[in-house]
Amino acid sequence: MVGVTGPSGSGKSTLLHLAAGLLVPTSGRVLWSDTVLSTLTEGARDAWRRRMVGLVFQDFHLLPALSALDNVLLPHRFDHLRLPAGAIAAAHDLLATVGLVYPDRRAGLPSRGEQQRVALARALVRSPRILLADEPTASLDAGHGRAVADLLLAFAAERGTTTIIVSHDPVLLARLPRVEELASGRIAGQLAV
């Protein structure tokens, strides 16, 4: 579990995109275990990301016209015409775990805190080995921020998921075992926690 912080423009988001295989480095390699991500084709990187990575964004990026449940199920639609058996039940369980009471409500309707919970459930629905979060608490108030952080960290700890969290939130960073500080695209040092 690693936190990444640093001033704007220091390359935090780029690092996250490289880690997710959304960008390919102009030089050097991106390695996850035995997979050399940077040499895969775009289609192969998409497939790898579907299988391995869950992403959480600062602004949730839910589909507002779909229900919370359908948002969570969306990643399944990328490679299934019909939902796999048990997917709906699993999604319900996840939404219950993140504390969402009305899974059939349109995702655009609930509070920002609830939207981020839905987004978190969506990131976790395919049981990713890697969880990447870009400022997951930045647009939430302190109470909701803490609740979302609780869920994220609990999940990562419980399943042993590799987790990279880009954040400016000192409260969140303080809860991470290790925080790297970026400056101008380089690791400037480990932050004492």
Place this chain on the structure above:
Amino acid sequence: MNPWPFAWSELRRSPWGAGAIVLIVALAVALGIAVSAQERALRQGSARAADPFDILVGAPGSQSQLVLTGIYLQPAALPLMDSDSSAAVTKRNGIVWAAPLAFGDSLRGQPVIGTTEAFVTLGGRRRPADGRLFARDDEAVVGADVTLAVGDRFTPTHGHSSSDPRPRPFEVAHEGHTITVVGRLPRNGSPFDRAILVPIEGVWETHGLPTGHPEGSDQLGPPWGEPAGGIPLIVVKAASIADAYRLRGQLRSPTSMAFFPAEVLVELYATMGDVRQVVSAMAVATQAMVYLAILVAVLAVTGSRRREVAVLRALGAPRAYVAAALWLGLAALILAGTVLGLGLGFVAAAAASSVLAVKLGFALPVTLGSTEIAAAALAALVGLVLALLPALVLYRQPVGVALKDG
């Protein structure tokens, strides 16, 4: 993959825009459908009205005028045949029935037509739906839409007036000639539904002409002796197609012309077909412009969707998923518009038909035929192919950049 949830969500984001696309596609499709269906309805309706009229025989003149007046009952003064020519008609072989039609009088815009029993019964194939045939020269059988009931009495007016029921200043009633309605014919969707049929002897007598029968005789129908009134038109039903062609030749003389109504209608249809082609071309051009406008509009908003697309890709969606979702959304709108357009076109054609039916006097049956379905299917297909363009634009969009902008 199943791109529909994302496509549906995008449509729900802009319901007005989606509705507008459906509507303009529907209107463009409806225009083409309505024109095509309407033209066929006009053709079928007019051909059906001409059905009982195998051969028309009249004094030399305009064939078109004889068809317009004789079959479609458009008022006009027709030249009369001399009695030798008209008497010669019935003597030919191969005739199932032949009947004269004499025009000139009307009642509140409904033509009063002198004829014989053969025409009223179409040679014995038709009976009044109500009442009986005329048996005296002051009795009448009316068409289904005539505003008279069996048992009503009326005095015909000289000349044709419009359908305006109020009397005209120069209309002259045939005072002293009262006619009683004794029967009503079943509806057959032709202008004769509005006609009042009387024995031709009655028409002659009303106009002070000899009836061709001895004074005091109550005989109706042929043969008429000398002297008798003139006849503008004789309808001939031939026994067979061969007879029809032979009779058409035999009945042509310096004092009479004989022809198939279809000869005139075919010319009319050719003109109608030309008009339809022009309007159809305009409809196709309209559809093309509609698609072009939609394409421009969709491409313009495609830019604003970069973020949604980038997020989808970040969540692991393949390029093809995103492109398929955009295409599917557009395709759904185009298909919905096409189906709606088929319905709208049918309704528009049916509405035009009911207006035209009142004006023309014959029924115009509107149907959606394979021509219309094929035209709509082709339009939809072109739309579905064009919808690939914005999908391709999204497909080629690099994902990382868009996400960073967000």
